[in-house]
Amino acid sequence: MRNNYRLDYLSDEIESQRGLLETLISSDNILDFLKSNSEITRLIDSNFPSISLEDKKNLVYLLIKSNKLNNMDKTHMVWSGPEVAGIRGRNTQVLFEELIQEARYSILISIYSLSEYANKLIQLLKKKADQGVYVEVFVDDYEGKTKLLSPLMNARNNKLSIYDYVGATNHTQALHAKVITVDGEKSVVTSANLSFNGMDGNLELGVLLQSKERAKEIRSIFNTMLEKGYFVKKRNK
Known part of the structure; x- marks a missing residue:
């Protein structure tokens, strides 16, 4: 496990x-860089003490390539509604x-409409919080959802926070974003609410x-709104 952390650090540093590094590789100056007393060179030597200079160059190239592929935007359609032959996409509720089940570190979810139909999702969120995953739930009209959110209020530890939207200036405004972000890697932005019609009835x-x-951009939006006072905590971490 310790070696994994060291390799992750090396990957992050690269x-x-x-x-x-891409400029140095393209101009054939990377070998001079790898001979220097840089943090990257130190980390490579620490993790691979017997590696040759040429192999160091290849390692840096492969890690750059891997990071590029990992950071490429990949999008897939998600939809709810009647089953129609010839239409491809992921079912919203299943996704x-x-x-939520895959989450290892963090979950951010924004909810507008919520019904008992989403009780399984609520229970999954509670289970993840109980397992140590940081869960942040942003809701519109918390008072109207207290019964449905009660399992989350009873989470065993302090890993779960619920925030109520208070940024509306009149009764026609609301937190209408339906978003989930997991582990800072995967996100869903959808028109679907966590209700029967949202997950199964409507298109x-x-x-x-x-x-x-x-995912970082979504996180930044909610962080900024928190800092500006658009949300009030109803349950603290």
Whole structure:
């Protein structure tokens, strides 16, 4: 496990200097860089003490290539509604359940409409929080959802937070975003609510984004709204 952390650190360090390293590789100056006393060279020597200079170059190239592929935006259509032959896409409810079950570190979910139809998802969120995953739930009209959200209020530890949207300036405004982001890697942005019609009855459309950059942007939006006072905590971590 310790070696994995060291390799992750090496990968992150290479990613942080990717532009420079790509320039050095393309101009054949990478070998001089790898002879220097840089942090990247130190990490490579620490993890691979017997590796040759040429293999160091190949390792850096492969890690840059791998990071590029991992950070590429991959999108898939997600939809709910009647089964129609010839239409491809992921079922919204099934995908939400899969993402929550897969989560290892964090879940951010934004909810507009909620019904008992989504009770399984609520229970999955509670289970993940009980397992140590950080769960943040952003809702519109918390008071109208207290009964449905009660399992989350009873989570065993302090890994779960619920935030109520208070940014509306009149009764026609609301938190209408339907979003879930898991582990800062996968996100779904959809028109579907967590209700029977949203998950099964209506024709709803969304996208699954396999992108760290998009997940980071979503996280940044909610962080900014928290800082600006658009949400009030109803349950603290």
